[in-house]
Amino acid sequence: MIMKPTALVAAGVSAMMSLRSPVLGGLFVVFFVLFFGVLGIAKSRAAHVRVLNDAPNAFRALLAASGGLLLTFGGQFLLQSAGLFLIGGSLLLNDEYQRRAFRAARQGRRGGTVALLGIDGSGKSTHAKALARWLEARGYASEVVPFHKYLFVGALAGRGKGDLEARGRRRRGNPLRPALSLADNLMLHVARALGVGLEGKVAVFDRYVWSTFVKYQALGYPVRPLRGLYLFPRPTRALVLDVPVGKSLGVIGDREAHIRYRPEVLEEERAEYLRIARTRGYPVIDATRAFDVVQRDLEAALADAFSQGKA
Incomplete structure (x- = not known):
């Protein structure tokens, strides 16, 4: 029917x-x-x-x-x-969502959202994929949400055009773009995160709404009035992957199509992420170590939130 x-x-x-x-x-x-x-x-x-x-x-x-x-x-x-x-x-x-929610409750599984934070080159996307596999092994449906892709702001603002070096410098910028990005990010967040907890699903964000605010702030956009709105959404768990700016620049430099952010921009971003972690009690993971070591720390930090469900 x-x-x-x-x-x-x-x-x-x-x-x-x-x-x-x-x-x-x-x-x-x-x-x-x-x-x-x-x-x-x-x-x-x-x-x-x-x-x-x-x-x-x-x-x-x-x-x-x-x-x-x-x-x-x-x-x-x-x-x-x-x-x-x-x-x-x-x-x-829909009926399938309700059945999944009932099944998750019966099996003792409650899903949620995980946000990985950190400056470019800290390994967020790679670790997000590994976390999704780990969560699935624990009995959770899981998906990686690439939060660096906009729903509509990119098309409206001509995102992706211009010199990669020039786009990574500080600038005042169009004051309307942060507001449009906020609306875009919130819609993406609602579309991917609403209701996932009840159906036992975990959405792993390789960036978050906050990341857009941090980037705009470091680039000199007038985003301070929007800070409260940008930082309002809360994931079930957030973790900061911390690397020095020098390592970030090395990783970015090896990528063909990546904006070449200035060191001072990345330094400001890193400081803001550490500030968010400190004020909200989020773990800071040293991401300069071997991939497997970092991954084990991430999994350990999430184990209590997403426990092994009953069969």
């Missing part, structure tokens, strides 16, 4: 009935959900699967019909807002 159109129709019918009579609207919610529940049980028995296999769709029906009912409470902002929230939930909480 196509649930999204069904949910919208249910919300609309519920609202229309409630406008005629709130009691009628309430009765529609009850009978519609009962109908969906009975239909789901019949389908499950016919398909020889668990009787409650279709329960997630019945729950979505409940959210949609209840949301339509609440929308009709004129002058009650909180109730109408709750109605919109419930309808939105009926559209977004």
Whole structure:
């Protein structure tokens, strides 16, 4: 059954009935959900699967019909807002997501987000991939989110054009770009991080919303007024991979298409990351050591947050 159109129709019918009579609207919610529940049980028995296999769709029906009912409470902002929230939930909480969430809860696995921080050349992307494999071995679905890629800011600002050396120098910059980047980053964060904890999934960010702020600040953009908004999102765990600027410059120099940031820019970034780690209590990992040694430290720092789930 196509649930999204069904949910919208249910919300609309519920609202229309409630406008005629709130009691009628309430009765529609009850009978519609009962109908969906009975239909789901019949389908499950016919398909020889668990009787409650279709329960997630019945729950979505409940959210949609209840949301339509609440929308009709004129002058009650909180109730109408709750109605919109419930309808939105009926559209977004697909049945597979709900099943994964239930399975994760039964197995004792709660997912979340991991953010790797640090200046360029500290090994964030490589370690993020290794962490994803480690998490999967512990029973978690996992994905690496490359946070250096924008949804729309790159296209609007002509990102990727110009001399790599010149683009790495300090400059005042367009004051609109940090605001656009903030909106872009927050949308990407919500799209990849919302709900992952409940379904037992771990999103590993090889950079984070904060990284954009740190970069803009070091390059001289007017981002101070946006600091609170940039630093508001919090991952489940964050770790700082720390390397000296000299090592960073050596790694960057070996890459063909990488912005050549000035040493003073990288120094300011490094200081800001260490400041964030100090004020928020995040581990600082010495990333100048062998890859396997650094990886073991990262895994040890995350072991308590993402424990081995029950089979």
